[in-house]
Amino acid sequence: MAPPPAVAAHDLSLGYGAGPALEGVHFEAAAGTTLCVLGPNGGGKTTLFRALIGDLRPLAGEVRVAGRPAYLAQTERTRLDFPVSALDVALMGSLASGRWWLPPRRAERHAALAALERVGLAAQAGTLFGELSGGQRRRAMLARALTQDAAVLLLDEPFAGVDPASAELMTAVFDELRSEGRTLLVSTHDVESARSFDLVLCLNGLQVAFGAPGESLGREVLEATYGSDLVILEEPPERPVRAITVQHHEH
Amino acid sequence: MDPLDILLDPLRSGIERRALAEVILLGGICGALSFWIMSFRLSYPAESLAHGLLPGLVLASLAGVPLLLGGTCGVALAAGLVALASSDPRVGADSATAVVVTGMFGLGALLALSPDAPARLEELLFGDPLGVTDSDLLASAALATLGAGTLAALHRPLCAVAFDSPGAGALGLRPGAVRLALMMLLAAAVAVAVQGLGSLLVLAVLVAPAVAVRSRASGPARAMLCGALVAAGAGVVGLYASHHLGSAAGASVALALCAAAGAGAALPERVRPPGAPGGGASPARRAAA
Numbered sequence: 001m002a003p004p005p006a007v008a009a010h011d012l013s014l015g016y017g018a019g020p021a022l023e024g025v026h027f028e029a030a031a032g033t034t035l036c037v038l039g040p041n042g043g044g045k046t047t048l049f050r051a052l053i054g055d056l057r058p059l060a061g062e063v064r065v066a067g068r069p070a071y072l073a074q075t076e077r078t079r080l081d082f083p084v085s086a087l088d089v090a091l092m093g094s095l096a097s098g099r100w101w102l103p104p105r106r107a108e109r110h111a112a113l114a115a116l117e118r119v120g121l122a123a124q125a126g127t128l129f130g131e132l133s134g135g136q137r138r139r140a141m142l143a144r145a146l147t148q149d150a151a152v153l154l155l156d157e158p159f160a161g162v163d164p165a166s167a168e169l170m171t172a173v174f175d176e177l178r179s180e181g182r183t184l185l186v187s188t189h190d191v192e193s194a195r196s197f198d199l200v201l202c203l204n205g206l207q208v209a210f211g212a213p214g215e216s217l218g219r220e221v222l223e224a225t226y227g228s229d230l231v232i233l234e235e236p237p238e239r240p241v242r243a244i245t246v247q248h249h250e251h
Numbered sequence: 252m253d254p255l256d257i258l259l260d261p262l263r264s265g266i267e268r269r270a271l272a273e274v275i276l277l278g279g280i281c282g283a284l285s286f287w288i289m290s291f292r293l294s295y296p297a298e299s300l301a302h303g304l305l306p307g308l309v310l311a312s313l314a315g316v317p318l319l320l321g322g323t324c325g326v327a328l329a330a331g332l333v334a335l336a337s338s339d340p341r342v343g344a345d346s347a348t349a350v351v352v353t354g355m356f357g358l359g360a361l362l363a364l365s366p367d368a369p370a371r372l373e374e375l376l377f378g379d380p381l382g383v384t385d386s387d388l389l390a391s392a393a394l395a396t397l398g399a400g401t402l403a404a405l406h407r408p409l410c411a412v413a414f415d416s417p418g419a420g421a422l423g424l425r426p427g428a429v430r431l432a433l434m435m436l437l438a439a440a441v442a443v444a445v446q447g448l449g450s451l452l453v454l455a456v457l458v459a460p461a462v463a464v465r466s467r468a469s470g471p472a473r474a475m476l477c478g479a480l481v482a483a484g485a486g487v488v489g490l491y492a493s494h495h496l497g498s499a500a501g502a503s504v505a506l507a508l509c510a511a512a513g514a515g516a517a518l519p520e521r522v523r524p525p526g527a528p529g530g531g532a533s534p535a536r537r538a539a540a
């Protein structure tokens with residue numbers, strides 16, 4: 001018998017009251033695979049992640065995640081005026097173990113420091129979160145996810161608005177996580193970066209496609225996912241199409 | 252007057268010793284709590300509870316039962332009514348709260364100003380630290396002990412939720428439950444502190460200390476500790492001023508607290524050299540561990 005999938009959604013339908021925002025989601029990802037969640041803004045990527053962390057109850061169907069996933073949110077809802085250091089933020093990840101009423105153990109403190117080291121923030125451990133740069137803040141939030149030591153990580157648009165140096169550091173960390181055998185779900189609207197994943201899930205209010213990138217990322221799927229936002233750069237015979245998307249930011 | 256007398260004079264009377272103990276106990280716990288009231292933006296709910304409990308206090312005073320009982324019932328009733336009124340989306344929480352609180356306050360005044368009521372409205376509104384009894388002190392000590400224990404046990408969830416509420420939820424905490432626990436502690440603090448400082452002035456000890464230390468606080472634990480020290484200190488200063496100037500005790504304490512807040516807010520923002528160590532709640536957490 002095959003081992004149970006690390007992440008699974010079965011006939012999933014999600015919404016916020018006035019009808020479903022995302023329908024017909026049905027996929028499974030085995031432990032250790034990397035899955036790219038591809039789609040335009042408003043396509044349902046964040047909605048899916050909210051269901052996977054248990055923040056949003058499905059209208060229909062079910063989601064299953066092995067253990068409590070670590071979550072790196074797309075939009076920062078952090079309070080920059082709240083006086084916590086980068087180390088304090090990284091330490092928050094150990095709250096997922098459930099011992100919230102006790103001060104952090106020595107091992108948890110070491111794990112948080114190691115996480116800061118991994119994201120290149122060892123020197124900023126004592127710096128107040130609000131005094132870090134945007135890219136550093138994102139890396140501190142990633143350190144919080146690393147401290148959690150979860151088998152499944154959900155990374156929502158991890159590179160959005162991040163400086164190139166931070167993006168490079170984060171990519172290296174993601175590669176390490178992958179080689180450690182963790183399951184990574186990464187959402188993006190960047191078609192080209194999706195090709196390096198084991199699996200790709202295309203969402204545009206409903207599930208357009210799911211499978212290996214080579215089979216899934218054809219012209220029809222991309223057009224169904226992005227509609228008029230899609231710009232086909234090149235469509236050589238016998239090779240995948242190359243395309244970019246035009247993003248309309250309305251917020 | 253001998254400078255030593257200025258310090259020792261108020262300590263010679265049992266009434267003033269009790270008043271000092273009361274403001275130190277209440278200042279200690281409410282000063283620490285005020286950091287969370289500010290961080291969770293609960294100043295307006297705190298004011299609502301403090302004012303909305305007036306009918307409870309007045310009825311307790313008329314019936315001759317302990318004010319703490321009236322205050323507790325009043326807080327519970329005010330909180331329930333505010334929650335109920337706020338749930339009407341057509342009005343909005345702020346406006347609904349304002350109407351409920353003014354209504355409750357008016358009801359309290361009406362009861363207190365009825366012809367056969369004892370003339371104690373002033374004391375209920377503005378408080379009288381000099382009037383605290385041994386049982387009031389006992390209640391304050393219990394609040395300080397339970398409150399400190401609660402804040403210590405909830406320290407990490409409070410930090411995580413205040414910093415990033417959705418993220419704390421993803422870590423498995425329940426932000427709603429954490430917020431509710433904080434609200435219950437706030438309600439208990441209001442019910443107890445209102446005995447000494449009155450329905451109108453109690454807000455000073457729940458909000459002013461956090462304002463006073465905000466710009467200097469490098470971490471939640473330090474902010475709580477400094478808030479507690481500032482509040483207890485301002486309480487003592489207010490009582491001494493009241494003794495020597497002959498001013499109303501409750502109002503003097505409230506003014507001293509607000510003066511500390513004004514002075515703290517006027518201080519320049521703390522400048523940190525880049526990469527300086529420290530910050531966060533780590534020192535206190537290490538001490539607690």
